[in-house]
Amino acid sequence: SEPSPTTSTIPSTTSATIEETSSLANEDYFQEINIRITSLPETLDFLSPHFSKHLDIWGTKIIATPKTPDEKVIHAANILAEYLDNDEDGIPDDDSVISALVKNKSMITMAATELDFEETLDKIDGFEIFDQGFTVQDLYGDETAPEYAFDASLEEVHHLILNYGWGEVYPDQLRQEAGSAIADAMDIARGGRFDSTPSQYPDGAWFTYDDWTCEYECMVTEYTYWAHTSLLGGQADRFDEIGHEWRANTPELMRSIDDYATSILQDPRLKLPKSLPDGNYRGMGLSTVDELATT
Template sequence: MKAARLPCLVSLLLGHALYSAPPSFEISSIPDGKFAPLRKEISQYVDVFGIPVLATPRTPPEKVKHAAIVLAEYLDNDEDGEPDNPKVLATMVRRDAFLFMTKDERSLERFDFELFVENDLHHGQGQFGTETNPGNGEFDATLEEVLHLITHEGYAHAYPDVFGERPGTVLADCLDRARGGHFKRVPRQYPKVAWFTYDDRTCDYGCQCAEYLYWAITSVLGAQDSPRRIRDIRHEWKLYTRELVKKRDPWIFALITNPKYKLPARLPDGKYRWKKTRP
């Protein structure tokens, strides 16, 4: 993957587009490079603007392709063939960020992640096939997991004082307001004024920052406002529409709609519509 990293960083420094062509979403075998030692466990590979989408042999290819398309839609939200925020993409590439997929949740839980650690790969996001574009009215977890990869490995490090997942950043100040106070650990009960009330005690402060940012962005983009979805999430998140976020949490709304950061303005739909418009 180092070969893919160099043109990204050089192009960023020169002020040019990061990639001359958008992704093709073709699934290939694992190329030479950092991931080569994992070829026995991982057999599917898709390159999305230099960010690998990796999958085990039993992961359905259509799920892998869908995740890759959503990643492209988030990174190139206006679908002009070039990533919207070169600084964020360069940060992700520099950190060797990747999306890793298995067939189902059990397969993900049983995977030996020490294989990544042994090969100095520490910045991946896991996702499993059964939660990916499941159909039948079920929520597509790709919208969450891929966004976590981008914000956690990209924005949090490209803009550490703004999107950093630690106390004192702009994002953290927004989080504290949303939770009704500053809590290093998940409280037994949130204040009644809180609108973000995630109660998973394994989710530390940095994790809470990432989860909160996901809820805010996807609510503004319209992912959370179906009647079924509202019922499913109301114990954790109360601002499920763009209007509610804008009215009750104007601080996070101003942050995620600030054109400086070029966060997604349109919800991915699994259809990357880039068409070549210039020679």
């Protein structure tokens, strides 16, 4: 059964100021996008032919292995576009976030499966991606919009934007480190400040992730994803599946149990998404999956 509401205590030091952030991106990134798979650009030639598919969404790149189905790559691009242009008017909601993603050379690396990804990494110098300054998030085709399971692209794309976009533009609120408002909210949700995963969480904690490989900053990223997508209604029917690690899985539970994170994530100054992406970006100048399939 789902938990009964127990309200968190909001610290008095959370009214962090929103600093003005200058736009770093070229104006070209704010032109209309057209989601079409292309070959890799010259800047990514060092990954060819092991990665052969490429999409660009306002400067954030998606690359994929030859085995990754086109429809999975296109779906991930739609999710990315919807997170960045949540009202789907063809214009990114926050140009400072776009600028941060571009500055960080953010990129989603896709493979058909985890095995395909591992085999691909064996064939390339994976460190060169980082040596050239790219920041990456992995995503597998078989976990992207699967027929009978949750769409992992909602999580992995969120992680990329959070770490290299939202968190950089609004560090006081969303930086994925100790001391930010969202990290303080996580400490409340976990029942205390734990630099490493505790063997047992305190009674009353509603975020109880127990992956020993996930250190504090990783925990903040996971927590922010759970809290944000729960407010967007993305986790409402999943309590039996996720309740062992996340209990505030509906907008109502977020408002009653985790009012601190709710106040952060719904702060209109942060311009965060208000609707969960559905994989069908409706912005201007976009080809749908169906259109691409017939061209």
